[in-house]
Amino acid sequence: MDNLIDEKKIFRGKIKVPYKHTAGAYVERFITEIGKNKRIMGVKCPKCSKVFVPPRMICVECFEKMEEWIEVGNQGTVVGFTTIAHSTPVMPLEPPYSYAIIRLDGADTDIVHIINIGDPKQLKVGMQVKAVFKEKPRKRILDIEYFRPI
Numbered sequence: 110m111d112n113l114i115d116e117k118k119i120f121r122g123k124i125k126v127p128y129k130h131t132a133g134a135y136v137e138r139f140i141t142e143i144g145k146n147k148r149i150m151g152v153k154c155p156k157c158s159k160v161f162v163p164p165r166m167i168c169v170e171c172f173e174k175m176e177e178w179i180e181v182g183n184q185g186t187v188v189g190f191t192t193i194a195h196s197t198p199v200m201p202l203e204p205p206y207s208y209a210i211i212r213l214d215g216a217d218t219d220i221v222h223i224i225n226i227g228d229p230k231q232l233k234v235g236m237q238v239k240a241v242f243k244e245k246p247r248k249r250i251l252d253i254e255y256f257r258p259i
């Protein structure tokens with residue numbers, strides 16, 4: 110009896126599920142501005158004046174709706190980072206490269222993006238970096254191809 114309960118049957122199969130996904134009005138505009146105009150936009154809270162990048166509809170601190178769009182700098186400061194040394198097929202660049210937390214000039218929040226630097230040992234917290242935009246945008250966050258040290 111115990112053997113029957115322990116016995117597991119596994120059926121393998123695949124289900125194809127077509128879907129469409131909308132990024133929402135704010136992310137749509139954010140990505141479009143990067144691709145078309147090579148501008149990085151945030152939204153400003155009418156109450157606390159914080160500028161959020163990437164933009165979001167509601168301030169996380171005041172719960173105010175944010176509708177004022179502000180262009181922030183396409184350069185900023187490295188706040189933290191990690192370096193990728195091991196390669197897998199899905200990586201955007203050949204290692205070594207780094208992922209960094211970046212505070213763009215004029216923003217009060219941080220973004221995470223790729224830093225392309227010849228020698229990752231040169232990367233430091235506090236380093237100034239600048240966005241390198243993709244030649245042919247594809248309406249993705251990787252339309253900022255990476256950031257490079259200034």
Ligand SMILES: [Zn+2]
Pocket residue numbers: 154155156157158159168169170171172173
């Ligand atoms: Zn606020």
